[in-house]
Amino acid sequence: MKQKGFRKAHDEIADAKQAARRMASAGSLDEAEREWRVFLEHFARMFNKLHLACRDDPRAFPWYGRKKHEREQDETLVYLLQARHSNEHSLDDITEQAPSFLSIGAAGEEVIIRELRIDGKGNLSGAVSGKPKVTITKGPAKLKLLPVTNRGVTYQPPKEELVAELEATPWRICETAIAYAEQLLQEASQFLDK
Structure with missing residues (x-):
């Protein structure tokens, strides 16, 4: 795996973490909403950089393929990708500001x-x-995640794992996604070129 691509993937997660922190401490819902969109961009970009780092490596690319499949099956990861796509390629809202x-x-x-x-x-x-x-x-007041639609398919926001009726907040989803990404990068490090 290319060191440069791995570093860039790592940098994207660092930027996603910063966006999540800014979102959590935002002084307004407008500010939190902007940081949620920034988080989505960096999180998606991490996968793109990791793909580029792995694609010419016969050891790393099959591993990346399994992780890509995992991303396509996990409710939270699917929602994050589709929310990013909806934000980038449509005029639809991906969040709603719920008043106090x-x-x-x-x-x-x-x-x-x-x-x-x-x-x-x-x-x-x-x-x-x-x-x-x-x-x-x-x-x-809180930021509420909305269902997103891409190519005629609607994706619901993920639910909290322990209490199915409780909706997940953007901050909780960021925490889950960052933990996943850090584990992913830890696994990827075994394929780094020496």
């Missing part, structure tokens, strides 16, 4: 709000009562 929310009670419950205060940090206080006991739920 405040929920008081449940549908059909009686709720009496005597006083409700929300301070500058989003903390709630006040006098709320109802039957049965009233619950107050608040949630932050």
Whole structure:
């Protein structure tokens, strides 16, 4: 395997990591959305560089073929590739900005709000009562992954592995993808030219 191609693949994952970190600490959803798109580009480019590094090596190329097949079968890796393609080759949105929310009670419950205060940090206080006991739920604004369609095929965002109903966040997917890529590059290093 060509050292130069391996280094470039490694650099792409380093850039993808940086984009993921910037996304996680973004000051706005617009900024997080931009970094998600940057992450997708670098993650896809890592595979392209690895392919170029392996293609003329009779030891590395069969290994790369197996990894390419793995990428085509894994729900998260397929979604990442297709989201990148959709972002690059269409005008469709790949994310949606879900606003923050405040929920008081449940549908059909009686709720009496005597006083409700929300301070500058989003903390709630006040006098709320109802039957049965009233619950107050608040949630932050978040970036939601959308299904993406390429060539007439729609790809759903992957679900969290442990809780199937829970949608995966871009940050969690980045963590999973980066861990996979680091393992992939570790395996690839066995084929480096001496």
